[in-house]
Amino acid sequence: MATPALPSNDLQTVRRDVASRKVRDQLFVVVGLLALFACLFSLLVLFSKLVMDGSDRFTWEFVSSFPSRRAAQAGILAAWVGSSLVMLVTACTAVPVGVMAAIYLEEYAPKNWFTGVIEINVTNLAGVPSIVYGLLALGLFVYKFDLGQSIVTAGLTLALLILPVVIVATRESLRSVPRAIREAAYGLGATRWEVTKDHVLPYSTGGILTGMILGLSRAIGETAPLITIGALAFIAFLPTPPLTDVAPYVSFTWLTDPFTVMPIQMFNWVSRPDPAFQSNAAAAGAILLGMTLLMNAVAIYIRYRFRKSINW
Amino acid sequence: MNEPKRPMPAGPATSVGMFASLRYRKARDRVVEALLLACGMVAVFITVAIVAILVSESAVFFEHVTLKEFLTDPLWTPLFADAHYGIMPLVAGTLTTTFVALAVAIPFGTTIAIYLSEFAPHKVRESLKPVLELLGAVPTVVYGYFALLVVTPVLQKLLPELPGFNMLGAGIVMGLMIVPFVASVSEDAMRSVPVYMREGSYAMGATRLQTALRVVVPGAFSGIAAAYILGISRAVGETMVVSIAAGMQPNLTFDPTQPAATITAYIVQVSLGDLPHGSIGYQTIFAAGLVLMIITLLFNVAGFFLTRKFREAY
Numbered sequence: 001m002a003t004p005a006l007p008s009n010d011l012q013t014v015r016r017d018v019a020s021r022k023v024r025d026q027l028f029v030v031v032g033l034l035a036l037f038a039c040l041f042s043l044l045v046l047f048s049k050l051v052m053d054g055s056d057r058f059t060w061e062f063v064s065s066f067p068s069r070r071a072a073q074a075g076i077l078a079a080w081v082g083s084s085l086v087m088l089v090t091a092c093t094a095v096p097v098g099v100m101a102a103i104y105l106e107e108y109a110p111k112n113w114f115t116g117v118i119e120i121n122v123t124n125l126a127g128v129p130s131i132v133y134g135l136l137a138l139g140l141f142v143y144k145f146d147l148g149q150s151i152v153t154a155g156l157t158l159a160l161l162i163l164p165v166v167i168v169a170t171r172e173s174l175r176s177v178p179r180a181i182r183e184a185a186y187g188l189g190a191t192r193w194e195v196t197k198d199h200v201l202p203y204s205t206g207g208i209l210t211g212m213i214l215g216l217s218r219a220i221g222e223t224a225p226l227i228t229i230g231a232l233a234f235i236a237f238l239p240t241p242p243l244t245d246v247a248p249y250v251s252f253t254w255l256t257d258p259f260t261v262m263p264i265q266m267f268n269w270v271s272r273p274d275p276a277f278q279s280n281a282a283a284a285g286a287i288l289l290g291m292t293l294l295m296n297a298v299a300i301y302i303r304y305r306f307r308k309s310i311n312w
Numbered sequence: 313m314n315e316p317k318r319p320m321p322a323g324p325a326t327s328v329g330m331f332a333s334l335r336y337r338k339a340r341d342r343v344v345e346a347l348l349l350a351c352g353m354v355a356v357f358i359t360v361a362i363v364a365i366l367v368s369e370s371a372v373f374f375e376h377v378t379l380k381e382f383l384t385d386p387l388w389t390p391l392f393a394d395a396h397y398g399i400m401p402l403v404a405g406t407l408t409t410t411f412v413a414l415a416v417a418i419p420f421g422t423t424i425a426i427y428l429s430e431f432a433p434h435k436v437r438e439s440l441k442p443v444l445e446l447l448g449a450v451p452t453v454v455y456g457y458f459a460l461l462v463v464t465p466v467l468q469k470l471l472p473e474l475p476g477f478n479m480l481g482a483g484i485v486m487g488l489m490i491v492p493f494v495a496s497v498s499e500d501a502m503r504s505v506p507v508y509m510r511e512g513s514y515a516m517g518a519t520r521l522q523t524a525l526r527v528v529v530p531g532a533f534s535g536i537a538a539a540y541i542l543g544i545s546r547a548v549g550e551t552m553v554v555s556i557a558a559g560m561q562p563n564l565t566f567d568p569t570q571p572a573a574t575i576t577a578y579i580v581q582v583s584l585g586d587l588p589h590g591s592i593g594y595q596t597i598f599a600a601g602l603v604l605m606i607i608t609l610l611f612n613v614a615g616f617f618l619t620r621k622f623r624e625a626y
Contacts, residue, residue, distance in 0.1 A: 025519045032427025035420050036440060039491050043447050046458050053461075097351045104348035121355040127542070129549020129608060131576050132362060134583075135601040139365035143589055160358055167355070191337050193344045214449075221451025224551035224576065228583045228597075263453040263552075270457050270556055278461065285454045296449050300442050 047289060054283025062283060067265065072276065076284050079265035081238055082151070083220060085254060086261055089155020090162065090219050095212050097159075098166030105167070106174040107196050126164035133161045134228025142229055149230040151239060152255040157225050162215035169214065173207020174200060206306025210299045217295035221288060223263035231264050262288045366605060369598035376592055382599070388562040388573075390596045391582070397596070399603055401562035405479065405572035406607070409554055410547040412483025412568050413490060417543050420487070421494025422536070428495070429502040430524040441496070448492035456556030459485035464557060477559030477571040486553050490543045497542055501535020502528050534619035541615030545608050551576035575604045 065075025105122075109115040137157035147153045177200050185195040201208075239257035262284060269281035374382070377397040385398025424444070428437050464481035468474045474481075505528050513523040529536065559571030560581045573581070579597045587594045 021519045021522065025521045028521045028524075029427070029431050032423055032431055035423040036427065036444065039420065039424070039447055039488065040440075040443060042488055043443075043450070045462065046450070046454070049458070049462055050454070097354055100348050100351035101354060104345075104352040108345055108348055109352070118352050118355055121359045124612075125355060125358060127545045127608065127612060128362065129545070129551070129576065129604060131549065131551045131579055132366075132601055132605060135579070135598060136358070136362050136365050138583075139369060139598070140361055163354065163358070191341045193341045194337070217449055221449075221453065223451070223453045224555075224580060227580050230583060263451055266457070267453050267552065267556065270453070270460065278457075281457060285451075285457055288451055289454050292449055292451055293446060296446055 047286070050282045050286040050289060052282075053279050054281075054286050057279055057283035058286075062280075067260075067268075074269075074277075074280055076262065076265055076287070078238065079260050079262045079284070080287075082259035083261040085151050085239060086154045086158065086259065087216055087220055089152055089255070090158040091212070091216060093156060094159035094162050094166055094215060094219075098163050098211075098215075099170050099208055101163075102167045102170035102174060103196060103201075106171050107192065107200065122164050122167050126168070130161055130222055131224040131228060133157055134225030136160070137225060137229045148256060149232070149258060150256045151259045153229055154226050154231060154259060154261070157229060158219040158222060161222060161225060162219050165215040165218060166208075166211050169211020170204070170208050173204035173211070176207070177203045206302055210303045213295050213299040213302070217292050217299070220261075220295070221263055221292055223261075223267055226261060226264055227267070232258060232260055262291075362605070366598055366602040369595050370602045373592070373595035373599040376595075377599075386564050388578070391585075391593055395592075399575075399600070401564040402573060402575045402578050402600065403603065403607070404564050404566055405554075405558070405562070405574040405577070406548055406604075408566050408568055408572065409479050409483045409486060409550075409558060409574055410544060412480060413486035413547040413550075414540070414543060416484050416487025417490040417494050417547075418540060421491045421539070421543070422498060424491065424495040425498035425502060425536075425539075426524050426529070429499045430520060430528060441499075444495060445492050448489065448496075450489070452489070452550065452552040453556070455485050455489055456482075456553045459553050459557035471569065474569055475559075475571055477557060478569055479554075479558045479572055480568040482554045482557040483568060485557070486547055486550050489550070489553070490546045493546060494539045494543045497539035498532070498536045501532035501539065504535070505531040534623040537618050537622065538615060541611055541618075544611045548607055548611070549576065549604065551580055555580045575600045575607075 061073075062075045063080070064077050065073060066078055067076075068074040101118075101122075105115065105118065109118070134157065137153060137160070141147045141153045141156055142149060147156075181199050181203070182195050185199045190198070239254035239259060266281050266284040266288060269277045269284065272278070382397055382399055384400070385396050386400060387396035387398050388401045389396045428441060432440070459481045460477075463485055464474070464476060464478065467478075467481055467484075468476075502524075509527055509531060510523050513527045518526070554574045555577040558574065558577065560573045560577050561571055562578065563570055563572035565572060578600055582593060582597050
């Protein structure tokens with residue numbers, strides 16, 4: 001306990017101490033803001049560097065040409081078509097499986113060790129390095145299932161990779177639906193699936209969409225697992241078109257076609273010493289980064305809209 | 313948003329019709345539940361498949377190479393005529409880049425987390441946090457470009473001896489990449505420290521900084537440790553940045569100014585070539601992958617015990 005009456009020079013010390021602590025407080029605010037802005041600034045530098053380096057390649061020819069040995073004639077046609085088709089396969093598999101797994105864990109699963117095992121697995125899968133998914137796909141899809149180095153292999157590989165993202169996001173949005181909604185529906189005699197399908201799911205659409213877009217934005221930039229399964233960088237043709245003019249008008253041959261994607265194309269160009277190819281890499285990178293940031297912005301916007309429109 | 317669709321009244325109001333319909337609905341419920349469970353099992357299946365593939369392919373590898381050679385040979389040249397299978401150069405590369413990345417990510421991430429959680433006004437936090445998270449969304453191949461063509465040239469101005477491929481530039485960029493993960497998870501942990509603990513500290517005359525460092529950070533320690541562990545796993549498993557900017561030569565060194573290959577970069581290097589299925593070179597990447605998984609697992613187990621030891625219950 002301090003003595004009740006401090007001698008005046010001790011009081012001075014305490015005042016100085018308090019003043020210096022307040023200064024340190026202010027200093028920390030400055031340090032914190034500096035750290036934050038250093039990170040945001042590097043994002044800005046990164047984006048403007050890509051745009052500047054690739055500025056003379058933002059032409060229609062770049063988007064509509066196949067890769068070439070001559071940097072000035074090379075383009076990203078095969079890459080962006082490949083990326084789109086791979087994303088289509090990924091979305092069509094990861095989203096249904098992920099959403100259903102999340103519904104099981106959140107709405108159906110009994111609290112027992114078995115559910116615990118599934119939950120631990122989902123958490124752990126989120127921490128598995130992406131290249132390990134590539135090794136899994138190489139051993140399983142490419143050689144065991146004999147799917148080859150094709151679009152369907154790549155799509156499934158990335159689907160496994162983003163499954164935890166979809167599951168976690170869906171669970172969070174299901175959990176935010178109040179119990180009262182479920183109780184009311186049960187009270188009217190609905191079965192568990194009817195409650196989920198007609199009441200819980202419609203309210204969590206926003207969260208599920210957000211998770212789906214964030215997962216896909218991660219998948220579209222992934223390079224390592226696709227290199228591991230043996231994707232090629234030099235593809236000078238397009239996959240078989242999915243629509244044909246003879247019955248049955250749709251064809252799934254494209255699923256087994258070889259492919260390249262945007263990040264692999266960029267990696268191929270960046271690892272060449274010729275600066276002309278590096279400006280190709282920069283242009284491809286700027287487009288890829290633009291797509292990723294756009295997807296993230298859309299996800300943030302959807303989350304914001306749904307949060308605003310729902311008031312429990 | 314639209315009102316959720318009302319379920320249709322179930323069947324005609326005669327008792328027979330009602331019961332038939334009820335039976336149908338209950339059966340459908342069971343079918344749906346089985347389907348949902350199957351989807352949940354996919355997660356378990358993936359884990360089992362990863363372990364099975366890595367172990368079975370590595371088992372073939374270890375028939376050719378003894379564990380002693382694998383762990384003690386200082387050379388990793390599996391694709392040369394004079395083949396050596398010592399994993400240590402790759403492990404050294406992985407640990408060095410990870411260390412550099414953490415040296416950037418932990419101070420920046422923690423400072424940002426403390427600022428956002430304890431100091432920033434609500435509006436600042438809500439607008440800057442999503443922008444910060446964009447840093448974690450940038451494709452890693454783009455970060456590789458950044459490390460090779462922006463960060464390394466800048467570093468070469470400071471350290472003229474620095475080679476064009478080096479672990480320092482790659483590590484710094486990896487650190488930048490993990491800052492949002494470390495910051496976001498630590499901030500969540502700090503925000504879950506109850507307000508009354510802060511108020512108790514303020515009532516004793518502590519400033520915001522004192523409260524943050526002596527009450528909030530120790531209180532949230534287990535969550536912050538989890539954030540660091542997450543950062544380590546990210547750094548250990550990161551592939552494209554090191555493949556592009558750190559060079560691909562296995563090099564047994566802990567000096568970050570040297571070029572070196574990491575475990576992940578080696579897997580990429582082999583995959584870019586054309587190795588026949590079943591050759592020893594093909595199996596080396598699974599052995600390397602297994603080592604990668606074991607390192608990640610070790611850090612996660614350490615993190616699990618660390619967080620459990622320091623967990624504070626509120």
